[in-house]
Amino acid sequence: MTVTLTINGQKVTTAEGSTILEAARSAGIYIPTLCHHPDLSNVGACRICVVEVVGARNLQTACTTPIAEGMVVYTDSEIVRATRRFVLEMLLSDHPNDCMTCEVSGDCELQDLVYDYGVKWPEHKGKRHNWEIDPDPNPFVFIDRNKCILCGRCVRACAEIQNRDVWNFAHRGFRTKLVAGADQFMLDARCESCGQCVAYCPVGALYDKMSLGKGRANQVQKVRTTCSYCGVGCNFDLNVRDGRIVRVTSAPDAPVNGMALCVKGRYGYDYVHHPDRLTAPLVRARWLQGVEEKLKGGEWQVFVPQGNGRDGGDGSDHLTVTPDTFIQTDWDTALDVVARKFAEEKRLHGSGAFGMLASAKCTNEENYLFNKFARQILGTNTIDHCARL
Amino acid sequence: MxxxxxxxxxxxxxxxxxxxxxxxxxxxxxxxxxxxxxxxxxxxxxxxxxxxxxxxxxxxxxxxxxxxxxxYAQFYLERRGKHVLKICDGTACHVKGTPALITAVEEEFNVRPGETTLDGELTLEVVYCIGSCALAPATVLDGRVMGRMRPTQLLQHLRRHVSKTSVQET
Amino acid sequence: MGEQTNVRIVEDAALTSTKDLPSQWIAVCMGTGCVSSASAEVRQALIQELERHGLSSQVEVRRTGCFGFCAAGPIVVIHPDETFYTRVTPADVKDIVEQHILANRRVERLMYRDPVTKVPIEKWYEIGFYSKQQRIVLHNCGIIDPENIDHYLAREGYQALHKVLSEMTPDQVIDEVIRSGLRGRGGGGFPTGLKWKITRQTPRWPKYVICNADEGDPGAFMDRSTLEGDPHSVIEGMIIAAYAIGARYGYIYCRAEYPLAIHRLQVALDQARQRGFLGGNIRGFDFSFDLYIKEGAGAFVCGEETALMASIQGDRGNPWPRPPYPAVSGLWGQPSNVNNVKSYAYVPHIIRLGADWFKQLGAPDNPGTAIFALTGMVNNTGLIEVPMGITLREIIYDIGGGIPDGRKFKAVQTGGPLGGCLPEAYLDTPVDFDSLCAAGAVMGSGGMIVADETTCMVEFAKYFMRFACDESCGKCPPCRIGSTRMLETLECITAGLGTLEDLDYLRYLANGMQKGSLCALGQLAPSPVMSALRHFEDEFRAHIEERRCPAGKCHALITYEIIADLCTGCMVCARNCPTNAIRGEKRQPHVIDPALCERCGLCKELCKFDAIVVR
Missing domain, CATH: 1.10.10 (Arc Repressor Mutant, subunit A)
Known part of the structure; x- marks a missing residue:
């Protein structure tokens, strides 16, 4: 069943049961929103999407009002624009004038709307909230309630997508406060640090703690990637600045996961630039030949751990090489050593000597090849996968 | 207790x-x-x-x-005083003198609406309408409605009631 | 008091009175107002006194609902004489029994006296307070024992239900209610029958019937009195509504601040269930319905129907946007019919006596009566039921007996925190939904508060805005922040710091809240301020331009002073001043230090010599 209505003089035909917002967007008509998000239920709280419906007593929120046959809607009339301006002015009147240093400047739905509607900074003698900034000791989610517009997207994201119900509103009226659990720290309130609340926050009230001060939207390059942690294949955007990853943001068009990510995908990227990260193969000196020469020629190096001084030498050039010393070699040399050892073991002890464990970080295809290699080349059926443990 | x-x-x-x-x-x-x-x-x-x-x-x-x-205003997350005084600030009570009642109790007991005195004796609450508008201004001390209150009367009543109990218990 | 004559004789034995009641009985008001002034003790004393004289079996002492004339409580009425005794204390009981009951002599000192002629008036219906009233919803209040279903049955109770079940289809019931022109008594004035029709037509089950008894308006107690005095009338109305729309279950959402009303409702529900008026196959007909009480927990916004349903579901009382309306998607997403207490209470009368009977009451397009809680600066405060179309002047002066102590009328406020106030020039406005709306006030749920010259209209407006701020649910920014900004601006003005631009800012904020807010609370919360600004702008200007509060109420703009000539130096004020702001030697005139004075007014109240004045 379809319904035909008129939006700004244009006839729009769309599925029965749609909202005015859905009908308008299907016809390419823009209606601004704040508390609405296509992934979440609609609550009609922020009043930004109000439209004029002919015959209705009051302005209606486009995100919640179901369409009806013959309905006549104006989405951009003067009264609509004035009301949106008023709402934005009210929000600004209880918001810090902080865009200059705000993390989300340039990536803020409130800032964009204030700009679009030409709202001036409201000076007034009244109250502004003065909540403590970043009061929560959790390692991932930064909270600045002074910037919170109480749209409830984080509350709904946590409840409807993550099913954790960490967030809710407490108290009422001007005293309404976004709280975790019974106004506790997030990690004491069933939070599993997925960061969905941050992803859905339209302003700078919730932000990624690890990314504070590391680069704003217009300073970073977004690089779409697939998460390397498991085989689900979530996509997200690496926010890269000066060749370094400074943040991970959800990619709404990600085919597998949409906006959703887990704590590892969203916050587990610090290993990328870690000084201890291995970037070349290491082989014990005892398996190699001609070590002295290659070291002298500069093709190989004695491995010196960089981080934390762990296990490490003093960084001088006069390192003693023992049979256990790790030598940083090239891939061909390292793989040759592995192949030689596999062949030797198989000859001496047979295929039964091998047990193979595959990784969940590999793709399906890689795991398939791994299985082929185990059964056909090494000749063992003793093969398993870490996700089965 | x-x-x-x-x-x-x-x-x-x-x-x-x-x-x-x-x-x-x-x-x-x-x-x-x-x-x-x-x-x-x-x-x-x-x-x-x-x-x-x-x-x-x-x-x-x-x-x-x-x-x-x-x-909801009815719920308290903190322990309340031994005695609870509710002062009605419904419209009828308001025009008949609730503000003076509140000021009087605030001054006398050094307690603000919604608070409990430091000694835990008295909780002061200001409520909107207990429906006893015809008895305005109305107060409720420990569940007992006292209508047509004047500041002096209320203070006398509180001094008697609140201090007497604490004497008995010490 | 129009006695209804054309009562049908019903064959069902349970529907006729089974109990022989004594011809002589004493009604003691046990409404919340009278209970607060010790009517329970009076009742107990009466029972004991009658027992002492061996009269217990001949004279019944009956607990009744509210007589309405709360200002004169505790009220005792002796039947069948209909003698109306006021401000009765337990000490008066001996005289009532020995003189009136035993010796048939009236106790004149307990009778109500005409405020002008001072002549005692015996019969209740001869008192000015009752003169212009027409009691339909309240017709049982003060007559029956609300905790005794037999009393209700003896007054044609549940006959409308019997009629509906035995000879009317649901559609006929709805048609009758539509034809009667009954409009919702919660304040909106939406046609009740139409609401039922839409709920009936929504093809989804289950459906719910909900009674809104979350009477949150400060200064209003109409619903409470109805529930306390005649709970079965509301229950009967709800059962009829359930039959009409096809509901199996219903809820009465009553504010927890009304413990007596909840108790009486519970008793009434239990009795109705026992007699088969609730439950499976009601009175043997193929219709089942049951009803539960849900207690509110202290949130004015839950009087808004969508917030009310959120609260029944156990959520925060945040309103939902409409449409979809509750008739389509309400409680738990199901079609639900929400009406006010009084709307349901009219229904049995309309069914029993017919739509035509109801239509001829009141005013055109506004049939029936209006129930008001008349309070504030008026001599006869209490609960009144008047025909629609009566003027404000008749209510305030004829029924209310005018302003106390000869002071001057200033304004009458209707509709509570979502309503407006009207000045003297509007006193001849007829009281009905449309006329009050046109005048800039609203009918509201039935609070009517009279302000006199000692009321500061700026402070009054600020009071309502503070209420709106306290009760805003916080969901939408126009109400959450707009009401805060309005309150701050009004606080500025009453603190003597206002500017004329503040008045424009108030108007701007009000307009934004009205247009932008989600629910009626935010849309209508500016109304008290706007109507005060419209009718009393000079008072606002006096606060701003002259830094003066004409009513002498705003603390920052007044000082307390002692007139030296009148002060006897009795020290009473100095001893009682909570901030020790008063100094002076014994038998010497005292002085108030304005820097220390908190302007609590205690000294003025205590001074026996009227030596303290407000400037």
């Missing part, structure tokens, strides 16, 4: 008192508010442990229980 009541000391909360309440409302939809009301009847306020227990037993998030408990 135990001796530790007044000084806000943490006397252990007997959670087993909630069992009959859970039994009564078992399986009923939308039972959170009546359960909170019954809990407050039992403990006189809503201790954190009780909120946690209610969340567990109803299988709902603590954030939801807390959101509801802080939304």
């Amino acid at each position: 135990t001796a530790s009541d007044g000084d806000g000391g943490a006397s252990a909360v007997d959670l087993s008192l909630m069992e009959p309440v859970f039994q009564k409302y078992s399986g009923q939809p939308g039972a959170l508010i009546p359960i909170l009301q019954k809990a407050q009847d039992i403990y006189n306020y809503l201790p954190a442990e009780v909120l946690q227990l209610i969340a567990e037993r109803l299988g709902i998030a603590l954030s939801k229980v807390y959101g509801v408990a802080t939304f």
Whole structure:
């Protein structure tokens, strides 16, 4: 069943049961929103999407009002624009004038709307909230309630997508406060640090703690990637600045996961630039030949751990090489050593000597090849996968 | 009342008192508010442990229980005084002199609306309309309605009532 | 008091009175107002005194609902004489029994006296307070024992239900209610029958019937009195509504601040269930319905129907946007019919006596009566039921007996925190939904508060805005922040710091809230301020331009002073001043230090010599 209505003089035909917002967007008509998000239920709280419906007593929120046959809607009339301006002015009147240093400047739905509607900074003698900034000791989610517009997207994201119900509103009226659990720290309130609340926050009230001060939207390059942690294949955007990853943001068009990510995908990227990260193969000196020469020629190096001084030498050039010393070699040399050892073991002890464990970080295809290699080349059926443990 | 009541000391909360309440409302939809009301009847306020227990037993998030408990004016999350004075600031009472009553009690007991005196004797609450408009201005001390109150009368009454009890108990 | 004559004789035995009641009985008001002034003690004393004289079996002492004339409470009425005794204390009981009951002599000192002629008036219906009233919803209040279903049955109770079940289809019931022109008594004035029709037509089950008894308006107690005095009338109305729309279950959402009303409702529900008026196959007909009480927990916004349903579901009382309306998607997403207490209470009368009977009451397009809680600066405060179309002047002066102590009328406020106030020039406005709306006030749910010259209209407006701020649910920014900004601006003005631009800012904020807010609370919360600004702008200007509060109420703009000539130096004020702001030697004129004075007014109240004045 379809319904035909008129939006700004244009006839729009769309599925029965749609909202005015859905009908308008299907016809390419823009209606601004704040508390609405296509992934979440609609609550009609922020009043930004109000439209004029002919015959209705009051302005209606486009995100919640179901369409009806013959309905006549104006989405951009003067009264609509004035009301949106008023709402934005009210929000600004209880918001810090902080865009200059705000993390989300340039990536803020409130800032964009204030700009679009030409709202001036409201000076007034009244109250502004003065909540403590970043009061929560959790390692991932930064909270600045002074910037919170109480749209409830984080509350709904946590409840409807993550099913954790960490967030809710407490108290009422001007005293309404976004709280975790019974106004506790997030990690004491069933939070599993997925960061969905941050992803859905339209302003700078919730932000990624690890990314504070590391680069704003217009300073970073977004690089779409697939998460390397498991085989689900979530996509997200690496926010890269000066060749370094400074943040991970959800990619709404990600085919597998949409906006959703887990704590590892969203916050587990610090290993990328870690000084201890291995970037070349290491082989014990005892398996190699001609070590002295290659070291002298500069093709190989004695491995010196960089981080934390762990296990490490003093960084001088006069390192003693023992049979256990790790030598940083090239891939061909390292793989040759592995192949030689596999062949030797198989000859001496047979295929039964091998047990193979595959990784969940590999793709399906890689795991398939791994299985082929185990059964056909090494000749063992003793093969398993870490996700089965 | 135990001796530790007044000084806000943490006397252990007997959670087993909630069992009959859970039994009564078992399986009923939308039972959170009546359960909170019954809990407050039992403990006189809503201790954190009780909120946690209610969340567990109803299988709902603590954030939801807390959101509801802080939304409604009837619920208290902090221990209240031995005596509770409610001053009605409904419209009829307001035009007939509630503000003067509030000022008088504030000054005399050094307590603001919604607060309890430091000695735990008196909680002052300002409420909107108890429906005794014809007796404006109306006050309720420990559940007893006192109508047509004047500041002097109210203070006399409080001095007598509140101090007498504390003398008896010390 | 139009006695209804054309009562049908019903064959069902349970529907006729089974109990022989004594011809002589004493009604003691046990409404919340009278109970607060010790009517329970009076009742107990009466029972004991009658017992002492061996009269217990001949004279019944009956607990009744509210007589309405709360200002004169506790009220005792002796039947069948209909003698109306006021302000009765337990000490008066001996005289009532020995003189009136035993010796048939009236106790004149307990009778109400005409405020002008001072002549005692015996019969209740001869008192000015009752003169212009027409009691339909309240016709049982003060007559029956609300905790005794037999009393209700003896007054044609549940006959409308019997008629509906035995000879009317649901559609006929709805048609009758539509034809009667009954409009919702919660304040909106939406046609009740139409609401039922839409709910009936929504093809989804289950459906719910909900009674809104969350009477949150400060200064209003109409619903409470109805529930306390005649709970069965509301229950009967709800059962009929359930039959009409096809509901199996219903809820009465009553504010927890009304413990007596909840108790009486519970008793009434239990009795109705026992007699088969609730439950499976009601009175043997193929219709089942049951009803539960849900207690509110202290949130004015839950009087808004969508917030009310959120609260029944156990959530925060945040309103939902409409449409979809509750008739389509309400409680738990199901079709739900929400009406006010009084709307349901009219229904049995309309069914029993017919739509035509109801239509001829009141005013055109506004049939029936209006129930008001008349309070504030008026001599006869209390609960009144008047025909629609009566003027404000008749209510305030004829029924209310005018302003106390000869002071001057200033304004009458209707509709509570979502209503407006009207000045003297509007006193001849007829009281009905449309006329009050046109005048800039609203009918509201029935609070009517009279302000006199000692009321500061700026402070009054600020009071309502503070209420709106306290009760805003916080969901939408126009109400959450707009009301805060309005309150701050009004606080500025009453603190003597206002500017004329503040008045424009108030108007701007009000307009934004009205247009932008989600629910009626936010949309209508500016109304008290706007109507005060419209009718009393000079008072606002006096605060701003002259830094003066004409009513002498705003603390920052007044000072307390002692007139030296009148002060005897008795020290009473100095001893009682909570901030020790008063100094002076014994038998010497005292002085108030304005820097220390908190302007609590205690000294002025205590001074026996009227030596303290407000400037």
